[in-house]
Each structure stands twice: as structure tokens, then as C-alpha cells.
Amino acid sequence: MNRTVMIVDDSLFIRKILRGILVENGYIVAAEAGSGIEAMRNLHSNHPDVILLDIILPDSNGLDLLESIISACPNSKVVVCSSIGQPLVIRKTLDLGAKAFIQKPFTPEKVAEVLKSLED
Amino acid sequence: MDMSPYRDLFVSESREHLSAFAELIVRLEDSPGDSASIDEIFRHAHSLKGMAATMGYEQIVTIAHLMESQLTRIRSGEFMLLPTLADLLLEGGDVLARLISGIESGSDTFEDTTALTERLAAFDPSVEAPPPPRTNQPDVTAVIPSETSDSAPHQFRQADSFKSIRIKTETLDHLVNITGELITNRYRLAESIRLANASECREPLHQLTMLLRNLRDEVFKARMLPFAFIAERFPRLVRDLARKQGKEVLFQLDGKEIELDRGILEEIAEPIVHILRNAVDHGLESADERVMAGKPFGGTIILTVSRDKDHVEVVIADDGRGMDSERLKLKAIEKGLISSEQAAQMPPQEAYQLVCAPGFSTAAAVTDISGRGVGMDAVREAVHKLAGVLTIQSQSGQGSRFVMRLPITVSIINALIVQCGPFEIAFPLNVVTRTLELKRSEILEEPGRSTVILEDVSVPVRSLRQVLNLPSVSVVEDALLSVIVCDVGGIPVAFSVDRISGQKEIFVRPLRSPLSSLRGVSGATVAGDGRVLFVVDVSILV
Known part of the structure; x- marks a missing residue:
């Protein structure tokens, strides 16, 4: 079962909402990161099962970050969570190895559903 | 899902987006080709829209979406950021700020924004509209302070949430008071020890002194905020005032990273606004007058913050018409503030301080004479309350400088x-x-x-x-x-x-x-x- 999750989003507001949804659904929030640099730093110490990743961050190109995360932590499942809705971008993230895409704004049900779908 | 626990966070984060949004619009107007700024502005509008959608605030979503659409047109190169559109986007930002304040106060009646959304939707760059009438709206200076003044907490944006926490400013005030009382009590203890000649107490007293010093430093550190905390709105303020006056003003802000006690920041924000307003309205000449005097067409106002050991100096300098010390003296004699004998002996640098004398002037009376004086007594009083010093320097025809020398901490x-x-x-x-x-x-x-x-x-x-x-x-x-x-x-x-x-x-x-x-x-x-x-x-x- 996927127990631990890391949330990467530059918005504290979004992080807290995601944390609320995750905790309610029985997950453990292993770490929160507000930037790409923080995400990479936390990755090694936490090895989360799942990473919820916003790909618009002030300090990094989201797609590059996605690649770095996947190569640094191949066992973590990355779910991209973004308001970019262009099909091309969504395809690209999935091609790079993301397991799913959550469109912002999201509902708690959608987040729970996507996380459940990742269970083996 | 109950979203109410996230409301405060929504409010504070939205405000950050809005203030950055407005600041960047003003900056983009100065350098219209800056594509990084456009992207950044777009990102703020976009994030705000997403957050509002998550909370279910449809009115905000609609406005942010329309603003985003206009920004997309700029981003795609369809047109530049025209002053009329900048006005409209800034107005949109103000309306959003008011809606967010409404959400914060828990009110369930929201202002009617249909007129704004219609104008945003219908914006046509080829139609040159007059600047929107701002008189019937709350003044910018009246709207934005509500964000900075009351108890707006320090934002720990992107900070590691495990390493920083939000503290009520009240708690910090209590900490200062307690520390102050401790320092007072240390003096009492030291006095008793001296009287009792209790030499064995000297060493612990010394330790206590050192610890108190550390405590004081840490408590003050916790209360420090960068000057930017109040300065973010200044470029916008100057821009709006200048536009209202039909003047062109280049505003430069240096040293906004310098930190001051939040209590001091709170007290000096309005006086600074006052001086800036005077500088734009009265200090700077009209473009025609400037050209006649052989000066550049647009005026310059420079706000500089610098630190010098235990003090912070805030300097507001303009390159406007300056003040005439002789005319100031005449005015002061007329008002019965000084005698002709006093005036005769008064050096010019002393005469400039006259504008701060209570009752020296009312706006209309002084504008044509000195270009200054509106409510400067209130400014001086505010600075003095903080144990600071206000100095006014001026050179007729060259401009004026207002220097506030302030302690870094209060109490x-x-x-x-x-x-x-x-x-x-x-x-x-x-x-x-x-x-x-x-x-x-x-x-x-x-x-x-x-x-x-x-x-x-x-x-x-x-x-x-x-x-x-x-x-x-x-x-x-x-x-x-x-x-x-x-x-x-x-x-x-x-x-x-x-x-x-x-x-x-x-x-x-x-x-x-x-x-x-x-x-x-x-x-x-x-x-x-x-x-x-x-x-x-x-x-x-x-």
C-alpha cells in the first residue's frame, strides 16, 4: 500500500488542502516542499511512496524537475497536479514517467480516486 | 469537504499574489517588453484563480480569468501593456482585494462586479479611454493599508513549514514587554546587590545580564520585517498619483531588504505615503514647467533606506521645484509662528523645518508658495513618537529631501x-x-x-x-x-x-x-x- 506522500507545491494554501485530503484518506504526509530545490532535498531523506508534484514552480522548470525526481527516486510514484490543462503537456508528463495527472482545481474525491488507482 | 479551515490561508496567500501582481504591472509599464514580468504577472493571476476555484469563490474566478485572458493577449504579442489596460488590471486587483477582505471579515454580501467584468471582457486596445474616475472609489492609500496595518502576519512563503511557524503579532508585543520588564528588574536587583554588598551575587548577576542581552536581541530579531513589507504599494501609489496629476514620474526604491521592527514600520508607513503624495502633487513641477527650467521631462522620486549601526535612515528625495526659505519665513511670520527678528536670524536649513510647525499651512495656501506643508506636522509627530528625527533639506529649483532617522527597534x-x-x-x-x-x-x-x-x-x-x-x-x-x-x-x-x-x-x-x-x-x-x-x-x- 502507498502510505507516505510528499507534496510539492509553491502554494502553502494548496499544500494544506492536499494534506487535509491525504490525512483524511489515511495517508501520511512525509514532507512538504515549496520549491524544486526543497523537493530534491527532501526526496533523499524521505523516499515517499507517492509524490504530488505541481509543475509550475518559481525556481524550476517543472518537466526537468519531474525527470530529476523520477531518476533520483525510481520507486516513488509521481502524480502531477497542475492547472496546466493542455493535452500536450499532460501527455508529456506521462511520457516522462508520471503515473497520473490531476487537473487543478481539484476536488477531494478526485485526489482520493487518483491515489487509490495507484494501488497495486 | 469543509473548506473553512483554509480560509485564512487563502486570504493571506491571495493577498501576496495580488500585491505582487500590482507591483509587477507597475514595473512592466516602465519596461513594456519584459516578457519575464508578463509571465510572472500571468502566474499570479492564474494561481489566484486556481485557489479561488478550489474554495468555490466564483466571483473571484471570473475576474481573475478575464484578467488572465487580457494578459494572454499581451503575452502573445497582440498588443503592449497600454496605460488604459494597466488601469483596468490594477482596478481589477483592487476589486479582488476588496472581495478578499470581505471573505476575511466573513461578510456574505459582495460588491457588484458586473461593470468591471464587462469592461475587462470588452477591452479594446484601439480605443483610447480616459483614465477611469477614481474619485468615487476608496483611495488606493485607504484600501491597501488595511492589509499591512492591522495584524497582517508575516508571510513565510515557500518556507519549510516545519521550520517556521506563524505567531500572532500580539504575542511578540508581549514578549517585548516582558523583556523590557526583565531589564528594569535587573537594574533593581543590581541596585539591591550593590547596597547589600553581596559580592557572591555578582557573578550570577553578570550571567543574568548576558542572558538578558541575548533574549532582547532574539526577541527583537523575531519582530523584524523588511522595509519591503510596507513599500510594496509605493510604486503603485506614485504611479496612480502621477497619472491623476498628468505627470510622468520615475520612482526608485533602494534598500527595501533592510529590516526594521514591525511596530516602527507600521507607524512610518502613512507618513511616508504623505511625503510621497506631497512630492508628486506639489514637489514635482508639471512637464512644461520642467522643460522650461531645462530639466528632464519626467520627475524623479527616490526612496532610499539605509542602515547605520543602531539606526535606519529613510530618505525621500525629489528633483522638483524645491522650497524657498525666504518665502517660508514670510509665511511663518504671517501666521504668527515666528517674529521678524527670529526670521532674520534663521538660517535656511532651519527655515525648511517650519513646514512641520503645527498650523503652518493648509494645502491650498502653501502649494503655490513652497509646494509643501500639507500635514507635515503630523509626519513630524509620528517620527518623534518613535524617538526618531525628521530633517528637511531643500534647494530652490533643485528639489527636496526628507530624511527620517529612526531607531531600529521600539520600546x-x-x-x-x-x-x-x-x-x-x-x-x-x-x-x-x-x-x-x-x-x-x-x-x-x-x-x-x-x-x-x-x-x-x-x-x-x-x-x-x-x-x-x-x-x-x-x-x-x-x-x-x-x-x-x-x-x-x-x-x-x-x-x-x-x-x-x-x-x-x-x-x-x-x-x-x-x-x-x-x-x-x-x-x-x-x-x-x-x-x-x-x-x-x-x-x-x-
Whole structure:
């Protein structure tokens, strides 16, 4: 079962909402990161099962970050969570190895559903 | 899902987006081709839209979406950021700020925004519209302070949430008070130990002193905020004022990263707005006038913040018409503030300070004469309350400079303690430039005026006894007189006192009615032996 999750989003507001949804659904929030640099730093110490990743961050190109995360932590499942809705971008993230895409704004049900779908 | 627990966070984060949004629009207007700025502006509008959608605030989503659409057109190169669109986007930002304030206060009636959304949707770059009438709306300066003033918490954006927490500003105020009381009590303890000659207590007392110093430093550090906290709205303010006046103004802000106590920031925000407003409205000439005078078409206002040991200096300089010291004097004579004799002796740098005299001017009366003076007495009062000093410099035709010298922290200050008759009086150390001992013969007695020459400058000498209406004492001819020299708005003034007893760190407490009406006293503190020391406001004593 996927127990631990890391949330990467530059918005504290979004992080807290995601944390609320995750905790309610029985997950453990292993770490929160507000930037790409923080995400990479936390990755090694936490090895989360799942990473919820916003790909618009002030300090990094989201797609590059996605690649770095996947190569640094191949066992973590990355779910991209973004308001970019262009099909091309969504395809690209999935091609790079993301397991799913959550469109912002999201509902708690959608987040729970996507996380459940990742269970083996 | 119940979203109410996230409301506060939504409010504070939305405000960050909005203030960055407005700041960037103003900046983009100055350098229209900056694509990184457009992307950044877009990102703020977009994030806000997403957050509002998550919370279900449809009205905000609609406005943010329309603003985003117009920004997309700029981003794609369809047109540049025109002043009319900048107006509209800034107005949109203001409306959003009001909606968010409504959400914060829990009100469920929201203003009607259909007119704005229609204008946003229908914006046509080829139609040159007049600047929107801003008069019937709350003034920018009136809307935005509500974000900075009350108890807006320090934002720990992108900070590691495990390493930083939000603290109520009230809690920080309590910490300062407790620390201040501890410092006062340490003096009492030290006094008792000295009286009891308890030498075994000296070492722990020394330790206590060191720890208290650390505590004080840490508490103050926690209260510090960068100047940017209040300055973010200044570029926008100057821009709007300039546009209203039909003037072109380049506004430059330096040193916004410098940190000050949040209490001080709170107190100086409005005075600075006041000075900026005066600079745009009265200080800077119209474009025609400037060209006639051989100056660049657009005016410049530079706000510089710099730190110097225990003080922060905020300087607001413009390259406008400056002030005419002779006309200021005439005006002051007319108002009965000074006599013609006083005016004749008054050096120009002293005359500029006249604009701060209460009752010196009303807006209309002074605009054509000096270009200054509107409510400057309130500005000076605010600076003095903080134990700061306000100095005005000017050169006719060249511009004016308003210099605020402020302590970095409030409440706990270093003071020079002097003895005068039955009183012990504390002078804030930042106004004292030097102390010295003078022989009677060194003081030049002229009718109604005593002076001493210090480094080639003639400095007026006042007897503190006289100022305080205490009986004067006969002095032995050869005895040395203790004198402290203070900087009062850029002018040195010397006070003769009975005795200088030393320097002390004191915790200043504000006085309440009826003591608050005492002239020349800005606060009080309790000495080690329980006596009350008054802290003087030197500018009032002069």
C-alpha cells in the first residue's frame, strides 16, 4: 500500500488542502516542499511512496524537475497536479514517467480516486 | 469537504499574489517588453484563480480569468501593456482585494462586479479611454493599508513549514514587554546587590545580564520585517498619483531588504505615503514647467533606506521645484509662528523645518508658495513618537529631501540620563551628538540668546532648568557646566544640565492620560530604585 506522500507545491494554501485530503484518506504526509530545490532535498531523506508534484514552480522548470525526481527516486510514484490543462503537456508528463495527472482545481474525491488507482 | 479551515490561508496567500501582481504591472509599464514580468504577472493571476476555484469563490474566478485572458493577449504579442489596460488590471486587483477582505471579515454580501467584468471582457486596445474616475472609489492609500496595518502576519512563503511557524503579532508585543520588564528588574536587583554588598551575587548577576542581552536581541530579531513589507504599494501609489496629476514620474526604491521592527514600520508607513503624495502633487513641477527650467521631462522620486549601526535612515528625495526659505519665513511670520527678528536670524536649513510647525499651512495656501506643508506636522509627530528625527533639506529649483532617522527597534532604547533639579531625565541617545563640559566664559551671552561655538558652528545653549521652569541656581564662577548637544531636525542645540549621570538601556513605556498631555515628554521608565524617569522629546523642548 502507498502510505507516505510528499507534496510539492509553491502554494502553502494548496499544500494544506492536499494534506487535509491525504490525512483524511489515511495517508501520511512525509514532507512538504515549496520549491524544486526543497523537493530534491527532501526526496533523499524521505523516499515517499507517492509524490504530488505541481509543475509550475518559481525556481524550476517543472518537466526537468519531474525527470530529476523520477531518476533520483525510481520507486516513488509521481502524480502531477497542475492547472496546466493542455493535452500536450499532460501527455508529456506521462511520457516522462508520471503515473497520473490531476487537473487543478481539484476536488477531494478526485485526489482520493487518483491515489487509490495507484494501488497495486 | 469543509473548506473553512483554509480560509485564512487563502486570504493571506491571495493577498501576496495580488500585491505582487500590482507591483509587477507597475514595473512592466516602465519596461513594456519584459516578457519575464508578463509571465510572472500571468502566474499570479492564474494561481489566484486556481485557489479561488478550489474554495468555490466564483466571483473571484471570473475576474481573475478575464484578467488572465487580457494578459494572454499581451503575452502573445497582440498588443503592449497600454496605460488604459494597466488601469483596468490594477482596478481589477483592487476589486479582488476588496472581495478578499470581505471573505476575511466573513461578510456574505459582495460588491457588484458586473461593470468591471464587462469592461475587462470588452477591452479594446484601439480605443483610447480616459483614465477611469477614481474619485468615487476608496483611495488606493485607504484600501491597501488595511492589509499591512492591522495584524497582517508575516508571510513565510515557500518556507519549510516545519521550520517556521506563524505567531500572532500580539504575542511578540508581549514578549517585548516582558523583556523590557526583565531589564528594569535587573537594574533593581543590581541596585539591591550593590547596597547589600553581596559580592557572591555578582557573578550570577553578570550571567543574568548576558542572558538578558541575548533574549532582547532574539526577541527583537523575531519582530523584524523588511522595509519591503510596507513599500510594496509605493510604486503603485506614485504611479496612480502621477497619472491623476498628468505627470510622468520615475520612482526608485533602494534598500527595501533592510529590516526594521514591525511596530516602527507600521507607524512610518502613512507618513511616508504623505511625503510621497506631497512630492508628486506639489514637489514635482508639471512637464512644461520642467522643460522650461531645462530639466528632464519626467520627475524623479527616490526612496532610499539605509542602515547605520543602531539606526535606519529613510530618505525621500525629489528633483522638483524645491522650497524657498525666504518665502517660508514670510509665511511663518504671517501666521504668527515666528517674529521678524527670529526670521532674520534663521538660517535656511532651519527655515525648511517650519513646514512641520503645527498650523503652518493648509494645502491650498502653501502649494503655490513652497509646494509643501500639507500635514507635515503630523509626519513630524509620528517620527518623534518613535524617538526618531525628521530633517528637511531643500534647494530652490533643485528639489527636496526628507530624511527620517529612526531607531531600529521600539520600546527599549539607549538613553543618556541627566540630573536637573529634583528630576532625572532620559534623553534618547540617538538625538544626542555629544556631551561636554563648558566654562562659563565659553558661553556667549547675548540678549535673549546664549550660544557656544563648537567646531566653528554657533550652537544655541538652553538651560534645561529654565526649559523645565525650575529655579535657576547660582553657579560658582569657575565651575564647569555639563552640556549635552542634541540634533534637532538637523540643527544642533545644546542643553546645560546639573549633572550627567550616565548611559542606560531603558524600557520606555507610553504615558496615558492625563500624563500623556505633558509637553516635551514622550514616555517614562522605572529606574532600578523604583523612581520614575521621564523620557524627553527634544524637539518640543526647543
